[in-house]
Structure formats: structure tokens, C-alpha cells
Amino acid sequence: MSESVSNPTLRAECEEFLYHAAELLDDRKLTEWHDLVTEDIDYRVPIRTTRERSNTTEFSDTSFHMKEDWGTLEVRTERMQSDFAWSEDPPSRTRRHVSNVRIVDDDGEEVTLKNNLLIFRQQGDETDPDILSMERHDTLRRTDEGFKIAERRVLLDHTIIPTNTLSIIL
Amino acid sequence: MSHGIDESQSTSQTEFGRVKALLERMGETLEDGEVPMQILNDDAVHQLELERIFGQTWVYVGHESEVPEPGDYRQRTIGEDPFIFVRGEDGDFRVLFNSCRHRGANVCRAEKGNTSHFRCPYHGWTYKNTGDLVGVPQKAAGFDHLDAEERGLHEAPHVEEYNGLVFACVAPEVEPLEEFLGGATWFLDMYFDLIDMEVIGDPHRWEVENDWKTPTENFYGDNYHIPMGHKSAIDAGVGSDTATGEKESNLYGIADCDGHGFSFYQIESEEDSYWGHPPEVVETFNHDALDDDQHEVARKSGVTLGTIFPNLSFIFLGGRDDPEKDSVGTFLLRKWEPRGAGKMEVVNWILAPKDASDEYKERVYEVGMSNFSPSGNFEVDDVGIWYGIDEAAGSVFARQNDDVNTLFTMGRGENPAATVYDEWVGPGTAYLEGGMTDENQLDFYRTWHEAMTSDGGM
Numbered sequence A: 001m002s003e004s005v006s007n008p009t010l011r012a013e014c015e016e017f018l019y020h021a022a023e024l025l026d027d028r029k030l031t032e033w034h035d036l037v038t039e040d041i042d043y044r045v046p047i048r049t050t051r052e053r054s055n056t057t058e059f060s061d062t063s064f065h066m067k068e069d070w071g072t073l074e075v076r077t078e079r080m081q082s083d084f085a086w087s088e089d090p091p092s093r094t095r096r097h098v099s100n101v102r103i104v105d106d107d108g109e110e111v112t113l114k115n116n117l118l119i120f121r122q123q124g125d126e127t128d129p130d131i132l133s134m135e136r137h138d139t140l141r142r143t144d145e146g147f148k149i150a151e152r153r154v155l156l157d158h159t160i161i162p163t164n165t166l167s168i169i170l
Numbered sequence B: 001m002s003h004g005i006d007e008s009q010s011t012s013q014t015e016f017g018r019v020k021a022l023l024e025r026m027g028e029t030l031e032d033g034e035v036p037m038q039i040l041n042d043d044a045v046h047q048l049e050l051e052r053i054f055g056q057t058w059v060y061v062g063h064e065s066e067v068p069e070p071g072d073y074r075q076r077t078i079g080e081d082p083f084i085f086v087r088g089e090d091g092d093f094r095v096l097f098n099s100c101r102h103r104g105a106n107v108c109r110a111e112k113g114n115t116s117h118f119r120c121p122y123h124g125w126t127y128k129n130t131g132d133l134v135g136v137p138q139k140a141a142g143f144d145h146l147d148a149e150e151r152g153l154h155e156a157p158h159v160e161e162y163n164g165l166v167f168a169c170v171a172p173e174v175e176p177l178e179e180f181l182g183g184a185t186w187f188l189d190m191y192f193d194l195i196d197m198e199v200i201g202d203p204h205r206w207e208v209e210n211d212w213k214t215p216t217e218n219f220y221g222d223n224y225h226i227p228m229g230h231k232s233a234i235d236a237g238v239g240s241d242t243a244t245g246e247k248e249s250n251l252y253g254i255a256d257c258d259g260h261g262f263s264f265y266q267i268e269s270e271e272d273s274y275w276g277h278p279p280e281v282v283e284t285f286n287h288d289a290l291d292d293d294q295h296e297v298a299r300k301s302g303v304t305l306g307t308i309f310p311n312l313s314f315i316f317l318g319g320r321d322d323p324e325k326d327s328v329g330t331f332l333l334r335k336w337e338p339r340g341a342g343k344m345e346v347v348n349w350i351l352a353p354k355d356a357s358d359e360y361k362e363r364v365y366e367v368g369m370s371n372f373s374p375s376g377n378f379e380v381d382d383v384g385i386w387y388g389i390d391e392a393a394g395s396v397f398a399r400q401n402d403d404v405n406t407l408f409t410m411g412r413g414e415n416p417a418a419t420v421y422d423e424w425v426g427p428g429t430a431y432l433e434g435g436m437t438d439e440n441q442l443d444f445y446r447t448w449h450e451a452m453t454s455d456g457g458m
């Protein structure tokens, strides 16, 4: 680990980036969000199962809720903005709460970090929100246009997804 | 307070009378191709279907590849009841009731794993993975009268397997599985005998605010909803090559098939289709397993889908997750689990040919997940188009008005586009232009109604 790990300026920069990316998703600016991922992005949301405590991991390495590259994220973000994407019309009202940002490493080119994400989601006249809770392990790459997401691993706090559809980006 | 008990008894009797009348009315509406909408969200109907359907018939529990080794287990439900699908140390499949014979606690708390024994955390009774009771703490001091042989874990009395698909029935009496599947075996052979399939990883599980019967009726063959309901995904150039129009196909809807329902998109071409599997994968298939007629249908298959009564559906499709990438053949098996009236849990497994390369299987998984899963580009809009059915079905208005029915009369007019295809080689009745008939979907409700109105010997 390099010295910058405990660098509050770096953490603030990363936080600012994560807040901005979250705002784009909450505001349904999906194409602009897609511009924030690198062309070689590896984006995964592994399936979690309830295991005995003695097990080393609860996350699958072969099965996923999402396993995306640049192209499939483009398909998804374009589709979600179609006039015929019924699961998002009327659209979900989402609020992403990003917190607990922890810098893991910085090699000068890429910063790896962990952060927590709580998504509030409501649709239509629902009064009970769907709450999705997760930890994200992100790799942010420094580019000419600023940070971009090169890798994201979303570790859900759910085995059974408690919302009708994952027609939102995590 | 005896008063309270009397009151609740009379309430449940009134409820039973109400459901009985509702089912009687449904007997009549079915003839006209209509189904009372309220059955899609009604507590009393839900309770009765747990007993008369899930408590009486064969229900899918899992694929053999999910528990390959002795001791491997997966927790599964039959209706809403907790069971452990386990391969015992003797290699046999069992479906054990996940409840200690002492005071009822769960003996298995993990969703999956491998174990030689299940030990109850309450007082420590221990069972082998075959269900036999082998350990009772302080037995000599307190339970010297207990016959351990009589106190093994309860298990589903009937567990049978067809081409790797394991089903269980919790009723004391049931016909053999193959008899229950009937004509469905002809179709299942085409997937699970022609191809040695394996489940990849763990299933998706998610909660949906819709009754389990809504997707079930859809997967009996609602091909009518595809252009409208899935337009966003089709426009994005993903999903099956027949839906995107990349490949021309004929659609057959299969009705009258022993209570199960199927649909077939056939690509009429000399070129092999086999659900989009490439030649090197098709080479690994057991081509001798099928007769010539079945084999020809398999060869021309673009997409096939269907449902085994009551709640096991599948879709086998040749397609993609990105218009820039090659098509692969992906197989999705799904169980629509009842979770209270008007609610369900979806369990979704993705299967690939076992003998294909690891890279290919990974693509099969990606294409399956990308189209049909909680995040699936097709699936999310399925759920998205069903919003509100639960609310309307559970309404006072639906109860008060005899004509709040869902409609299954497509193709019953003077000049229907869907016609019976006389040269059909498989079981049941095939309708060409199968998206233009509701006969296959009506079969679900006919079978459901029959099960709900027979007391199953109770």
C-alpha cells in the first residue's frame, strides 16, 4: 500500500466522483453514467447464498445478477431509456446513499476502494420503499477526462432480491 | 374464549363456501374462455391451492447437477413448505422435511452445502444425510423408550427423477412421475436426453408482487405479449434471434398435452438451428436419443418454451446479450413459488450443455442472465407489464362483479389466424400461428381448476 492510502485529499476526490456517478443514476442520466466507465470495464454482481459460518465466502464465482462489459452496459442503459421499457415507466424514484469510502490502494494509475451503498427505491403509489443494501469494491482509473470505473464488484446484503426488478444500475 | 373460536370457525366456513362458489362459477366461465380474476389474489384460494395443488401433485425440486456428490444438499420449498433436497451417502436423492422430529426446529440452516449429518441446534438430535436419526443426547437417561428408527426426518413420500430433473410429491398417493408428465416427456427428452445439461452456479431468487399463476399462464404460451411487452429489448437487438427478426420462424402452440403447455419457434431451413448452439456444441449431443420426428423439431428449434404443471417453466433460446456478439443457446428453468396470495418468489436456474467448453458455458450463462433474471432485459419488462394485476384481483370490485374475468378467447372467432396443424408429429394439438390462440394457456387453468375442485382423497 502506498502512502496516499491515508490521504484525505484522495478520499475526498474519490467520494466526489462516486457522488457524481450516483447523482447521474438518480437523475436517470444513464448515457452520461455510461460515459464514466472504461471500455474494458468488468462489472459484476455475484449471487449470494446463505452458508454456514465456516464457509469462506457466500458469493458465487460462477453465477451473477449482473455480469457486464462496456457493450452490455450500453445495451442496458439504452434500453432503460426506451419509451417501451415498462419496468421503468413510470420510472423508479431512487436515492443512492454512498458512504464509508475506504481507499484500499493507489498505484498512481488506478485507485481501488470500498464503499457502502444504500438504495431507496419506490415506484408509483408505493409507500413501502424497496431498500437495497450493498458494499461495492471499485477500481477507479485516472484518465484525461478524470476518474472512470474500470472494475466494480457489488456485494449485496441480500440472497433473495427484495425488489420486483433490477432495472436500475447498482 | 370459546366465542372467539366459534367466530373464526364460522369465518373460515364462510370463506370456504365463498371459494367453493367461486370455483363453481369458474367451471362455467372456463367454457367461455374466461377466468375469474380474483383467483390471482385471494387468501382463501391461496390456502386451498397450497393444499390441493402443491400438497397433492408432483413439484420440481432441483436438477441432479446441483447435488453431484453424496452429502450435497440444497434447501428447496414445495409450495411454501421447507425441504432439503439432498443426495444421501448412498447416492440416492431424498427430499427431507426441514424440521427436527423432537420439537420442530430447522435442522438445516444453510441454503446449500455438503454434510454427512444434520444436527439440530436446539437439543442436538443428529440425523444422517439420509434422514436417519443417529444421535440423541442423553438418550439412555431420558429417551431409552425412543425408537430411533421411527424418528428419522420426515420425507416427501415420492421422489422421482426424469432425465436429471428431480420431482417430489408430498401426498401419500400419486401416479408415477412419467404418467403425470405424460406428453411433456416428448419435449423434455428434446432438452435433457438429447443434451446432457448442467446447472451453472446458484439460482437467482427474487420476490415479485404478483401471483405465481401470472407468469405460469404466460409461460404456457402467451406469445401475444412479445412485440408489445418486450419491445424495448427487441429494439436493443438482444434476446432471441427469432424475436429480433434476425431469423424467420413459424410458431406452434401446443395445447391438450396432459395439463402442460409448450410453444415452439421453428426455423424452416436446411441450416441446423438447435437453439443457436454452434456445430462444435451440437456435435456433443446424444443424437440417437431422439426419434426422427423429435430430432427434426430439435434441429429447427429457434426458441422453445413451456410449463410443466403446476409451476415449472422453461425457455430455451438461441440469442444474444449484445448485438455485437455471437448467438449462443441458453436454457432457463424457472420455478414460480407461491409466497402468500398475490406474491411469489422466482427461482431461476441457467443450464448449459455439460460437454461444451468452459468459455462457451460462460457465454451461455451471460446471455441467459442478461435476458432472463432479476436484471434481465426481457424479464424486467415481464414483471413491469404485470404491475397492478394483484391489486385489481384482490379488489372488492372483483369480488362483487361476476364479469371481472381475464380473457382467453383469442382465436375463437370465425376466421382465426391460428389453425390446427394436422401434420404435427408430437403429443397434444399443435396450433400454427400459435401466438394467436389461447388454448394452451387455458389448459393451465383447466388443470388448476380440476385440482382445486377434487379433494384429493382428503
Ligand code: FES
Pocket (backbone or CB within 6 Å): B100, B101, B102, B103, B104, B105, B120, B121, B122, B123, B124, B125
Ligand atoms: S428440537 Fe431438535 S433436538 Fe430438540
Ligand SMILES: [Fe+2]
Pocket (backbone or CB within 6 Å): B225, B226, B229, B230, B378, B382
Ligand atoms: Fe415475456
